[in-house]
Amino acid sequence: MTTTGPVSRLFFILLISFCAVYLLISTLPFSGNTQKGGIACVSYTRxxxxxxxxxxxNRRHEKIVALAREALEKKQQKYYAMPEPLRRELREIDNITNNNLLRAEQSHERRISLQxxxxxxxxxxxxxxxxxxxxKDIAEHVPAGRDISEEIINHLQRVKVEYGELPTFDERALPHSH
Incomplete structure (x- = not known):
């Protein structure tokens, strides 16, 4: 009774299957492979x-703050003939509105920078x-991967960010414009 034929075929099939599974697992992106083709991480903060x-x-935001301050001062100069309680209330409303507009602009700038x-x-x-x-700044757990932060930093050294036109803080942007 010879069993070498079916056993050797079974061994050969198992060996081929094992090799195929090994190759498949070793090429998956989450296999811990730290070479190119796998996983990388970057620190956006860095x-x-x-x-x-x-x-x-920051330079752009400084310009925007100066524009907002100038527009606010011009607007508030128009309150000189009003009674003090009304003038104080309007100034407070204008300051709050102006600060909200500045925060919105700052968020807009940060979104563009991160983009x-x-x-x-x-x-x-x-x-x-x-x-x-x-x-890697926001990921709770980063699988083993190559840190490409320095490569990204080197690439971004010469980048000029286009934030668009400076906003206008004219009479329409602030309340009480009549």
Missing amino acids: ALEGTSILEQE VISDAVEKYRVENHYSVVFN
């Missing part, structure tokens, strides 16, 4: 602070064939 993006954002970083990360991810790039 990218923001390690480049000129934050400086560009520039995200675009650079996505371009790097595609060019270097990474499956996933995590923002």
Whole structure:
């Protein structure tokens, strides 16, 4: 009785199956593979602070604050003939509105800055064939992967961020414009 034929075929099939499973698992993006084609992570905070993006954002915001302050002063000069309680109330409302507009602008600027970083990360991810790039600043658990923060920072050193036109803080933007 010879059993070498069916046993050797079964062994050969199991060996081929094992090799196929091994190859499949070793090429999955979440397999812990830290070489290109796997997982990477980046610190958006480091990218923001390690480049000129934050400086560009701050310079723009300073201009916006100056514009808002100038518009507010012009508006409040028109209150001189009003009784003091009404003048005080209108100034307070104008200050609150102005601060809200400034916060909205600052949020808008930050969104644009982060979008520039995200675009650079996505371009790097595609060019270097990474499956996933995590923002390690907000990820609770980042799987083992290569930190590409320095590469992103180097890429962003020469980037000029376009935030769009400066907002206007004219009479229509502030309340009580009549």
